[in-house]
Structure formats: structure tokens, C-alpha cells
Amino acid sequence: MENLTIQYVLVGIIVLLAITYLVKQGKKSLKGNSSCGKGCGCAPLTNCNTSQKK
Amino acid sequence: MNNPIIALLGNPNVGKTSLFNRLTNLNQKVGNYPGITVDKREGKLTKGAKTYRIVDLPGTYTLYPNSLDEQVVFNILADSNHTDYPNLVVVVADPAQLNRSIILYQQAREIGIPAIFVVNMIDEVEKKGLVIDFDKLAKKLNTKIFQTNARTGEGLEQLIAAFDEKPPLYIGDFAVPTAFNKALEEAKSLFPLHTEYATWQFLAQEHISFISAEKNNALARIRETHKLTTQALQKAESLARNKRLSMDDSIVRTQADSSKGDPTHAIDKILLHPVFGYVLFFGLLFFIFQAIYTWSGPFMDAIDEFFGYLVSEIHTRLPEGPLVNLLTDGVVAGIGGIVIFIPQIVILFLFISLMEEIGYMSRVVFLMDRWLRPFGLNGKSVIPLMSSVACAVPAVMSARNIENAKERLVTMLVTPFMTCSARLPIYIVLIGLVIPDTTVWGIGLQGMTLFGLYILGIVAALCSAWILNKIIKNTHKSFLIFELPTYKLPDWKNVLLNVWDKTSGFVIDAGKIILSISIVLWVLGSFGPGEKFNNAEELIKAEYPTLSEEELSKEITSYKVEHSYLGYIGMAIEPVVKPLGYDWKMGIGLIASFAAREVFVGTMATVYSLGDDVDIEEESQKATVLSRMRSEINKNTGLPAYNFASGISLLLFYAFAMQCMSTIAIVKKETGSWKWTLIQTGFMTGLAYFAAFVAYQLLK
Incomplete structure (x- = not known):
């Protein structure tokens, strides 16, 4: 029983790490100055003001 | 004290990267410039007690950017606060195209950066019948000229010795035409930079990302006041420099x-x-596709076997329990799902690197550009598009070779529409279920359907590219003006380094995402709320007391999946998938196959109590699955679950939906953004839903 509890705790930690990693990645990308911004492709966001539509 | 930064600057195809590899050996790393998907190659060179940071700048013809890669070069060289601002620039030149490199050298010197001039590929001078007067060239550029052959290492010692020398003062070659003097004076009052030419550069740039919007606007106002455009300024400089060079051509070479x-x-x-x-x-x-399929086969089988062995070892050596299940079905399965792609990635990038090294890639662009440009794609897009017939993961990675940011993004977004090999098992099973095995005018209906699905993938990719081309703005206009490099034997060191970069990048960056998703999916499929999941064994034993051990085990697995979180999600989404002709069991298959499309058939086999280790490639097992699926009744409609309408609906769903976590992970890695990754996933799934809905409603 004790062995099983330890296993569940370890499983919980690994799963938590996986979820935290995914959430962190998502947050970082969605709020940060990511490389690809809406409306201006994979370009520096500062360039969007002067971008020309092809 | 910080290590001196030596930046390698040069036109594309002058052997700059070979020189970089030769200088840094394996002491290098490849990443991205912050916030953008432009390769940043940086390495270290130690000479005695001194260490130099060597930066391989993206290839460019001038300091006026026409692409995101070229923008990076300007940002580094014109901004003295940039972390990569060099102590010395090494301008690398192709002996056959000296003039273009001279212009780049002059621009670098005149902007105020110490620079030296290297004529690389020196062996080609003789081969091409060139005669270069190096003394006159040195006098003209007011610097020592170095002659190197990056492939053999010739001339490298002399070049490295010069990293500590200070190049002599340089007197500008470009005299600003008088017509622009007033505008330049105004700009100088606003930007008192250390050379007049640096201010001219600021005035002639479309946009400078490292200065404030106010300052950019002020520069724009000066141009407006004097009725100037950036193009006019750039053109004036280009004409003046080329005129002077053409006069000196006989002196130089x-x-x-x-x-x-x-x-x-x-x-x-x-x-x-x-x-x-x-x-x-x-x-x-x-x-190439044949090679990706066939050459990778034995390696993939070996990897598969190795992970199978690992799973059995874990089961043997560790006590049964949730941790072992997580390790085998979540962690090892996740890592296996990453490693299995390595052979395909290695083979594809081996070919791509060879094509680049030999000089054939430029010919590919030349051939294909006219056909793909109307869709907003680039000649080089043909490589990702076609290679995604094998697998979208290496295909998306190969889009990195496209210089234009927008075309690269569009290519990455539409590549997963192409029919990859993972779709094939689903197509074969579903076609076998719902398309009659007959011929029309001598052509098999089933084969024709499969062919149609491949064509559908191509059409979806091109149409989506056309739409995205209209939506996404371009920061730099893309022109097809380039020089066809001479053919040469590949430098294997460059080829292997490139293959290594791509493979390790995939395993480390995309791998973490794939592994995390794999663990989350395992949790959803392995745990469930309530008594039904926890007491599955007792309940099934009580319900089917006469079943054999094997049959009982299959029933329990099926029951557990139905009552797991995954099962409940499948039931929860039933109202959403019902209009497509699916029941909740098929819903479970759809969610599970988010990991990879081919998982659908295996999941359905588990749900239909056929066990969780069905091998669809084995004819007898395939027949069992087909027969079981044929007999399945959709409880919502009372009709066979896999009838013509729902089958076509499923085929269309899998043709368009982004059901592959590895592709999602690699798109995230390559775009550096979850935003575009989620837009792509949403768009593909939305289109898949719409197509499946229309098909089912029309055919039911």
C-alpha cells in the first residue's frame, strides 16, 4: 500500500511537471513578443507599422 | 573583459558558413535571434590565451534589408548597443563576384565598423581563369586582403592572426549626391552619428527597429519634406557605388x-x-521520398523494437503499479514517439544539405518559384510540401531554408495538409470499410478514392496558402533576384553539422512538448472518475462469468477506456461530433488520435474489445478489425457506425484535421509562437469539421 502511495505521488509530480511545462510555454508565447505576430508573419513586431501588404 | 566579437559578413554562397565551421570546429551553437526565426550561428575560437566570439551573420548583398535575415545584419552592424555588435567584421568574398562584396565591405567600413576583406574559395580563381590584382584591391579597399580556402583550411592562420590587428583608417568611397545634402544635414542634426554615412543609412532605411517610433517618424518626415523615398536614396547610393566600381573593374580583376x-x-x-x-x-x-520511406524503415523498426524491449524490461524489473504504467505508456511511448522520427529527419536533411552545398537548391528555386508564387509560396516551398508526403515533422523543419519570413510562415502553416504516411493506415481501413471493392472503367474505386485524398491534400495546401497570403502582411517584399552559384563538391563537415543541428533541435525542443502531451494523454486514458472505472475488473467478471482470461482482459480494457477521463470527454463531445455521423466511441478515437492519426484504428480496436495491441499491418488482424467495425451499430442512428456517409465524413476529417502532436510541437518550435500554432490547429480542425459535416449531411 505504501509502495503504491509513493508511486502515485511520483506519477503526480511527473504529470504536474508536464502540465506546468505546457502551460508555461503557452503563456510565454501568447503574452510575450513572440516571433510570429498576428498580421505580420514571423517578423519583428516593431516592423508591423511600416509593413506593406504584398 | 568580454571576448572580442568577430562577425562574418558576406553575400550568400561565398563559403561564409564553411569558414565559420572551419574557425569554430564543433565549438558552436545554432539558435534563433531573439524573437525571430532566423538562424543564429555563433561559436568560439581560442588562440593562445585569447578567445573570440565568432558570429556567422546571415548572407546579404547590401545593408538595405530585403528579408528578415538581412534585417538582422543591419540591426547588428548599425546598432552599437547590440549584444552582437562586432569588434571586427570579416567580409567574405567570392573571387568571381568581387564587386558585390566590395560594396558590402565599403558599407560596413563607412558605417564605422573595422573590417577586413577575405577572398574565399581561392582555388576557384585559377579554375575560372580569373586574374586578380590583390595589391591593387588592397590599395582600393585600404586594407590587407586575405586569401582563404575554407574547405582545405588554406590561409586561415593568417586570417586568425589579423583578428587582433586594427585595420587602417578608411576614407569613404561614397559621396552623397548633392541633391540629398539638405535632407542629410537635417538627419545629422537629429542623429549625430559617428560617420556621415551612418546617418545616410538611417535616412535610407524603410524602418529601423532599434530606435523609437518617434525617431522613425522624424526620419520619415525629413524624407517627406524633401520629397524623397527610401528607394530613391538606396538607388542613388547603389548607382554611385556601381559606377565607381565599373570604372575600377580593370584594376581590380x-x-x-x-x-x-x-x-x-x-x-x-x-x-x-x-x-x-x-x-x-x-x-x-x-x-528522396523513396529514400525517406525505405531507408528509414529498418532504423525505425529498430527504434520501435528497442522501445518495445525497454517497455518489457521496465515491466520485468519494476513492481506493477501506476508509475510503471506511466513510464511505459506515457514517458517511454512519448520518447519513442520523438526518437522514431530521427531517421526520416536525418535522411531528409542529408539530401537538403547536399542540394544546398552542391548548389542545386538555387536551381530548384528557379524552377519552381513561378509555379508557387501565385499561392504566396516560394520556390523552396516545394521541398517541405513534397516531403510532407512522408512526414510533416521534417517537412515543417525544412521550411527554415526559405529566407522570406512570410513565405516561410505560410509554407509551415499549409504543409500539414499534404497527405502524410500516418494518414495511410486510417485511409486504408476506412476505404476498405465504406468504398466498394469494384472497378469503374477498369479503375478500382478504392484506389481512386485514395488517389483523390492525396489530390485533396495538395489542393487544400495550395488554397490555404492562397488565403493566408491575402491575410498575412509582408514586412519585406520578396523578389526572385538571385545568383546561381557554381556547382561544387559538398563540404561534408557542413552537411553533417547541418543534419546534427536539425536533428538535435527537434529532439530537444519539440521533444519536450511531445513528451508532455503524451503524459497528459496517458493520464486521460488511464484514470477515470467513479466506481465504474475503479471496479472495472469486478464488474466485468460479474457480467461475463464465462469468458476466457484473454477475452476478459480485452473486455476490461475496453470498459476502462470507456469510463476513463478520455471516455467521458468522448461522451461529452458527442453532441459536437453527432452531426458528423459519429457516436461517442468514435469521439474517443478522435481525441486519442490527437497524439497521432494512426492511433485512431488502435483506439477503436481497444474500444471494440479487440485488445490494445492490434497490428493493422497484419492481414488477419486487419480483417478482424474491419469485421468488428462493420458490425458496429451507431446507437444514435441505429445504422452501421461505419456507413458510406460517416466513412466519407471520417476520411475528410482526417484529410484536413491537425491530428498530430509532433507536428504541433514542431510548428511551435519553428514559428516560436503558440499563437500561430493554435491558429493553424484551429483552422485545420475547423475546416475538417466543416468538410465532414457537409459530407455527412449530404450523403446520409
Whole structure:
């Protein structure tokens, strides 16, 4: 029983790490100055003001 | 004290990266410039007690950017606060195209950066019948000229020794035309930079990302006041520099009749032929796909076997329990799902690197650009598009070779529409279920359907590219003006380093995402709320007391999946998938196959109590699955679950939906953004839903 509890705790930690990693990645990308911004492709966001539509 | 930064600057195809590899050996790393998907190659060189940071700048013809890569070069060289601002620039030149490199050298010097000039590929001077007067060139550029051959290492010692020397003062070659003097004076009052030319550069740039919007607007106002455009300024400089160079051409180099006996010319007559050129290119593509399929097969089987062995070892050595299940079905399965792609990635990038090294990739762009440009794609997009017939993961990675940011993004977004090999098992099973095995005018209906699905993938990719081209703005106009490099033997060191970069990048960056998703999916499929999941064994034993051990085990697995979180999600989404003709069991398959499309068939086999280790490639097991699926009744409709309407609906769903976590992970890695990754996933799934809905409603 004790062995099983330890296993569940370890499983919980690994799963938590996986979820935290995914959430962190998502947050970082969605709020940060990511490389690809809406409306201006994979370009520096500062360039969007002067971008020309092809 | 910080290590001195030596930046390698040069036109594309001058052997700059070979020189970089030679200088840094394996002491290098490849990443991205912050916030953008432009390769940043940086390494270290130690000479005695001194260490230099070597930065391989993206290839460019001038300091006026026409692409995101070229923008990076300007940002580094014009911004003295940039972390990569160099102590010395090494301008690398191709002996056959000295003039273009001279202009780049002059721009770098005049902007105020110490620079030296290197004529690389020195062995080509003789081969091409060139005569270069290096003394006169040195006098003209007011610097020592170095001669190197990056492939053999010739001249490298002298070059490295010069990293500590301070190049002599340089007097500008470009005199600003008088018509622009007033505008320049105004700009100088606003930007008192250390050289007049640096201010001119600021005035002639479309946008400078490292200065404030106010300052950019102020520069724009000066241009407006004097009725100038950035194009006019750039053109004036280009004309003035080229005019001076053409006058000096006889001094700098004398070229013999190099076209005579030039193998490049002769080879191009065939490879760029309007008919044979395409035939040979598509023949080569066909060969590459065959190689990806067949050469990778034994390695993939070996990897598969190794992970199977690992799973059995874990089961043998560790006590049964949730941790072992997580390790085998979540962690090892996740890592296996990453490693299994390595052979395909290695093979594809081996070919791509060889094509780049030999000089054939430029010919591919030349051949294909006219056909793909109307869709907003680039000539180089043909490589990702075609290679995604094998697998979208290496295909998306290969889009990195496209210089234009927008075209690269569009290519990455539409590539997963192409029919990859993972769709094949689902297509074969579903076609076998719902399309009659008959012929029409001698053509098999089932084969025709499969062919139609491949065509559908191509059409979806091109149409989506056309739409995205209208939506996404371009920061730099893309022109197809480039120089066809001469053919040369590949530098294997460069080839292998490139393959290593791509493979390790995939395993480390995309791997973490794939592993995390794999663990989350395992939790959803392995745990469930309530008594039904926890007491599955007792409940099934009580319900089916006469079943054999094997049958009982299959029933329990099926029951557990139905009552797991995954099962409940499948039931929860039933109202959403019902209009497509699916029941909740198929819903479970759809969610589970988010990991990879091919998981659908295996999941359905588990749900239908056929066990969780069905091998669809084995004829007898395939027949069992088909027969079980045929007999399944959709409880919502009372009809066979896999009838013609729901089958076509499922086929269309899998043709369009982004059901592959590895592709999602690699798109995230390559775009550096979850935003575009989620837009792509949403768009593909939305389109899949719409197509499946229309098909089912029309056919039911």
C-alpha cells in the first residue's frame, strides 16, 4: 500500500511537471513578443507599422 | 573583459558558413535571434590565451534589408548597443563576384565598423581563369586582403592572426549626391552619428527597429519634406557605388573567358531545361521520398523494437503499479514517439544539405518559384510540401531554408495538409470499410478514392496558402533576384553539422512538448472518475462469468477506456461530433488520435474489445478489425457506425484535421509562437469539421 502511495505521488509530480511545462510555454508565447505576430508573419513586431501588404 | 566579437559578413554562397565551421570546429551553437526565426550561428575560437566570439551573420548583398535575415545584419552592424555588435567584421568574398562584396565591405567600413576583406574559395580563381590584382584591391579597399580556402583550411592562420590587428583608417568611397545634402544635414542634426554615412543609412532605411517610433517618424518626415523615398536614396547610393566600381573593374580583376569549358554552364543547360529540368527535379524528389520511406524503415523498426524491449524490461524489473504504467505508456511511448522520427529527419536533411552545398537548391528555386508564387509560396516551398508526403515533422523543419519570413510562415502553416504516411493506415481501413471493392472503367474505386485524398491534400495546401497570403502582411517584399552559384563538391563537415543541428533541435525542443502531451494523454486514458472505472475488473467478471482470461482482459480494457477521463470527454463531445455521423466511441478515437492519426484504428480496436495491441499491418488482424467495425451499430442512428456517409465524413476529417502532436510541437518550435500554432490547429480542425459535416449531411 505504501509502495503504491509513493508511486502515485511520483506519477503526480511527473504529470504536474508536464502540465506546468505546457502551460508555461503557452503563456510565454501568447503574452510575450513572440516571433510570429498576428498580421505580420514571423517578423519583428516593431516592423508591423511600416509593413506593406504584398 | 568580454571576448572580442568577430562577425562574418558576406553575400550568400561565398563559403561564409564553411569558414565559420572551419574557425569554430564543433565549438558552436545554432539558435534563433531573439524573437525571430532566423538562424543564429555563433561559436568560439581560442588562440593562445585569447578567445573570440565568432558570429556567422546571415548572407546579404547590401545593408538595405530585403528579408528578415538581412534585417538582422543591419540591426547588428548599425546598432552599437547590440549584444552582437562586432569588434571586427570579416567580409567574405567570392573571387568571381568581387564587386558585390566590395560594396558590402565599403558599407560596413563607412558605417564605422573595422573590417577586413577575405577572398574565399581561392582555388576557384585559377579554375575560372580569373586574374586578380590583390595589391591593387588592397590599395582600393585600404586594407590587407586575405586569401582563404575554407574547405582545405588554406590561409586561415593568417586570417586568425589579423583578428587582433586594427585595420587602417578608411576614407569613404561614397559621396552623397548633392541633391540629398539638405535632407542629410537635417538627419545629422537629429542623429549625430559617428560617420556621415551612418546617418545616410538611417535616412535610407524603410524602418529601423532599434530606435523609437518617434525617431522613425522624424526620419520619415525629413524624407517627406524633401520629397524623397527610401528607394530613391538606396538607388542613388547603389548607382554611385556601381559606377565607381565599373570604372575600377580593370584594376581590380581581369577575367579570362571563363564561360568556356565551365561545367556549371553545361550542367545548367540540362538541369534548368524547361522540360528535362523539371523531369530531373521531380525524379530527384521521387528518389528522396523513396529514400525517406525505405531507408528509414529498418532504423525505425529498430527504434520501435528497442522501445518495445525497454517497455518489457521496465515491466520485468519494476513492481506493477501506476508509475510503471506511466513510464511505459506515457514517458517511454512519448520518447519513442520523438526518437522514431530521427531517421526520416536525418535522411531528409542529408539530401537538403547536399542540394544546398552542391548548389542545386538555387536551381530548384528557379524552377519552381513561378509555379508557387501565385499561392504566396516560394520556390523552396516545394521541398517541405513534397516531403510532407512522408512526414510533416521534417517537412515543417525544412521550411527554415526559405529566407522570406512570410513565405516561410505560410509554407509551415499549409504543409500539414499534404497527405502524410500516418494518414495511410486510417485511409486504408476506412476505404476498405465504406468504398466498394469494384472497378469503374477498369479503375478500382478504392484506389481512386485514395488517389483523390492525396489530390485533396495538395489542393487544400495550395488554397490555404492562397488565403493566408491575402491575410498575412509582408514586412519585406520578396523578389526572385538571385545568383546561381557554381556547382561544387559538398563540404561534408557542413552537411553533417547541418543534419546534427536539425536533428538535435527537434529532439530537444519539440521533444519536450511531445513528451508532455503524451503524459497528459496517458493520464486521460488511464484514470477515470467513479466506481465504474475503479471496479472495472469486478464488474466485468460479474457480467461475463464465462469468458476466457484473454477475452476478459480485452473486455476490461475496453470498459476502462470507456469510463476513463478520455471516455467521458468522448461522451461529452458527442453532441459536437453527432452531426458528423459519429457516436461517442468514435469521439474517443478522435481525441486519442490527437497524439497521432494512426492511433485512431488502435483506439477503436481497444474500444471494440479487440485488445490494445492490434497490428493493422497484419492481414488477419486487419480483417478482424474491419469485421468488428462493420458490425458496429451507431446507437444514435441505429445504422452501421461505419456507413458510406460517416466513412466519407471520417476520411475528410482526417484529410484536413491537425491530428498530430509532433507536428504541433514542431510548428511551435519553428514559428516560436503558440499563437500561430493554435491558429493553424484551429483552422485545420475547423475546416475538417466543416468538410465532414457537409459530407455527412449530404450523403446520409
